[in-house]
Amino acid sequence: MESIPNIASLSPVEIRKLIRAGKFTSPTSGLANGYTQANLVILPKELAYDFLLFTQRNPRPCPVLEVSDIGSRKLHKFATDVDLANDFPKYRIYRNGVSTGEVTSVEDYWQDDLVSFLIGCSFSFESELIAAGIEIRHITENVNVPMYNTSIPLESAGKFHGNMVVSMRPIPENQVVTAVNVTAAMPKVHGAPIQVGNPKAIGIKDISKPDYGDMVSIKPGEVPVFWPCGVTPQNAIMQVKPDFVITHAPGHMLITDIKNTVLKYE
Template sequence: MVIKANNSNLTQLSPLELRHLIRKGDYTNQTSGLCAGYTQANLVILPKALAYDFLLFTQRNPRPCPVLEVSDVGSRKLVDFARDVDLANDFPKYRIYRNGKLASETTSIEDIWSNDLVSFIIGCSFSFESELLAAGIDVRNISEHVNVPMFNTNIKLKSAGVFHGNMVVSMRPIRDELVPTAVQVTANMPKVHGAPIQIGHPEEIGIRDLNHPDYGDTVTVKDGETPVFWPCGVTPQNVIMQTKPPLVITHAPGHMLVTDVINSTLKY
């Protein structure tokens, strides 16, 4: 009998040990909090026919789309961010979109893998949240145990080929006197979205009501706190879906790749 692992007895695993467990199908939960200090990453898999336009889109919009690594065409391996990796099995959960609509969720995409697929491994705010905590800043979505609130904005991105759209941002309330620190800490990590894109004026980027995020959950904004907005990794998925491509595969929200790279190496 396979004992399904849970988060509480996994905290001591190395990224490689965790990936092996996930690969075997023995761990299918979210990865938040696992392998502390190691970079976790988002996934977008596209057919090669769309890969140039998407790579160019990320080059033109690195703040919301910080690409950490791109696989070779058809390859399920990485070189830089994880050595022993199987991109078709090492995320705990995948989402398969066909013609822009969610078709299914699965713990392995081995059966639908084909040699024309390209995997984009994209930086994630988990990396800078751990640095904010280390700087003594409360990260409200963590302390309230919910998903970070995310909002559509009026910030137009640079288009590339078939891809175009607006930026999605995440919001974290920061104590007024700590806002400069929050800027400094995150600006130092451009590969995981970098500095905020807006501080304290949601209406200027088209956000009407902080209590009604477009994605994720609501968090408390206390007196003496400023809402701070960062470019968000939901942006690339959002932009891709608008083009309704025949096939896109992503990680399921929160079900990330745990890489071998420690967060601090993503700093300048």
């Protein structure tokens, strides 16, 4: 994290202004504790109906928090003083499904036909799990969460199709029920687990080799618990190889004005 005094104590709008000014370009984990952070997908309008329908049909891996108006860099609900082209610390530009690099502003790439999708992120439910006394192993071990391709088919919608990607967190057997209950109450950020304890049942052959992120230790008495993962929509988009897509860079999220607790009752 860059050396900005007291950044951990700043409000969402204060942090967004620092990011907008180019003064903070790091991952957002740990910032504005308690506020929802969001993933980003920006697509041309011609793909927006199929993608919105894809998220409607697959809400567990693709929980849409908000969709911008066509061409707009503003939001109505999750943030007021916001510029979607500058308020993520880092973006990725994709052309024909291939990443062409990371930038800290997409102002120069903006087009009048772009639609921005804010998608819920498991950061929100992890802070609730920690509050419920559950250790999040990848946080303890300071690595990225392990993620896997699965055999769980998604409902296709127009051009978009694919299988679900899941994230895995080892949970002590006696805390599995708590973990299910805490996350089931948060459907806007992936909700309850999709599988408990049996990776082979969802097509994961070797749990020690995640397809994305890093492996974490699974201790005696713990079971691997799998949640629908926000990598799913990005994966589905890249299979379509659209001419032009913008996403956030992994870990570099939008910090919204909405608290995780409020999100539970939306």
